[in-house]
Amino acid sequence: MTVVLTPAPARPPAPADGEGRRDAMAKRTRRTVRRRRARSAVMQALTYLAAALATLPLIAVLTYIVIKGAPALTPGFFTAMPAPVGEAGGGMANAITGTLILLGIAGAIGLPIGIGAGLYLAERRATALATTVRFLADVLNGLPSIVMGIFAWELLVKPMHHFSALAGGIALGAMMIPMVTRTTEEMVRLVPDALREAALALGYPRWRTSLSIVLRTALGGIVTGALVAVARIAGETAPLLFTAFGNQFWSTALREPIAALPLQVFTYAISPYDEWHAQAWAGALVLVALVLLISLAARVATRRRHAGGE
């Protein structure tokens, strides 16, 4: 009688003794562990890739700006007025000056209010107003800058029936307030309580402690934070689109429209003229250099303070 042999089962037959069973389990475990380790290695490689991809855009953007902007960046760029269409060269003297004026106005509004609010937040940490202000300042920081622009338009340009540097500066100043508030709060918080208590123990009134001792100690950090806020504001275009509006001519009057560097870059970039495109790249180079230098300096300053201080 023929016996049909069934094929061997896929799993190795369970051996009779306990030793063999343990071996089989160990083999299965080793296989699973190998698979898990492989998966872990793959995911690790993916995170390396993600980090590499995340650093790529910065290098790409900066490289192009330098390559395309440097040729057009002559010393005349800073002193000459814009050239007519079709002529190469010219400069952005009015735009650079305009940006400086706008930053001055913005700083005059944003810095005092921001530092004052930051002092309040750092000293009265948990009052209802403090919690609300902290939360709302963070939310304000995330609002679109174009909304700031139409807000300033509604409140300043419409009643005055005029685009003006003042309106642009106020729009930028309003954007600065929440930024400076938060950085000031964090810097003042870093001042050790012992310093404050020592001053109070020596008979200083509370307000003099805050201003002469605490504020002066935190001043370096506050200035750094203020500079970072100024750097961010310097690059903002949207709030200026319908407040400062831009100006082809040389103007430093506060009640007149005024040119600004990011506005000029925008206008030139979307134009159809090659000479203007070259100017836009040069303007972009100046703007990026300004913003990055300040941000870098602020970073270095904060790190040194954190490392050497508390």
Next chain:
Amino acid sequence: MRVDTGDRAYDWVTTAFASMVPVLLLLIFTAVGVAGWPALREFGLGFVTSSAWDPVNGRFGAAPALYGTIVSSAIALVIATPLALGSAIFLSEFAPRWLRQPVAFTVDLLAAIPSVIYGLWGIFVLVPIVRDHVTPFLRDTLHLGATPLFSGPNYGPSMLSAGLILSIMVLPYISAVTREVLMAVPRSQREAALALGATRWEMIRDAVLPYARSGIVGGVMLGLGRALGETMAVTMLIGNRHEISASLLAPGYTMASLIANEFSEATGDLHLSALMAVGFVLLLLTFLVNAVARWLVWRTARAGAGGAR
């Protein structure tokens, strides 16, 4: 007492300055809301559902702009979130100590570059690359051209280009928050998982990420808030067309770029009011997204400071 007056003056000034923050927010809402009210009253809820944008006949509908805002932000988040999360995990788990600061610094520096510069780079560098290399690759090599998402003419400026530049701009915000949140996970969590035999990745997936989950979501929402409101780079790359299109290669509009483009040339009061109404919708949307994001991040920070859960 002399001392009292100084203290009182100081308190008064700092409290007044601090109060200016909520007052400013209230002013913004009021100014934009009041200016947009005529249009909202005229068109009612149809303002956000109608696609008609006809200044000549006085009909305004913000649906294409709303659609464009959401789609471009969605593209940005889909691309930026894995990259930000991956690089944050790299920095907090795998990177050697000397590499951490430079890489983190490079990613954070992306946030410092002004929007108009991204737009400039986008027009002359990104759009040609997308038009001449990425889109043909997606359409022909990957055969995605058959889907409605990649159909239609390939101009260059499009929802896809805008979404791509937005993803670059949004990446540093998500990355910074995620990095902080991951580093705040206590070592005991990590060590416990490893002690139980987990591989590095399993430790991250099962012990670190769940702990940091609401903070990560907060970071992503922060990025979303930025993407929703971004104006200049999007204006320069999205093509500026008042139409809802299924294809990602078609030009579109976002609320912010709509305002930026048409505001200075608005014809008539209703047109202006309609633009203000669009601004109000944008304001409301970004306010809500940012508020929820901040709350989530704040909640994670508090849980982390309070100890292990």
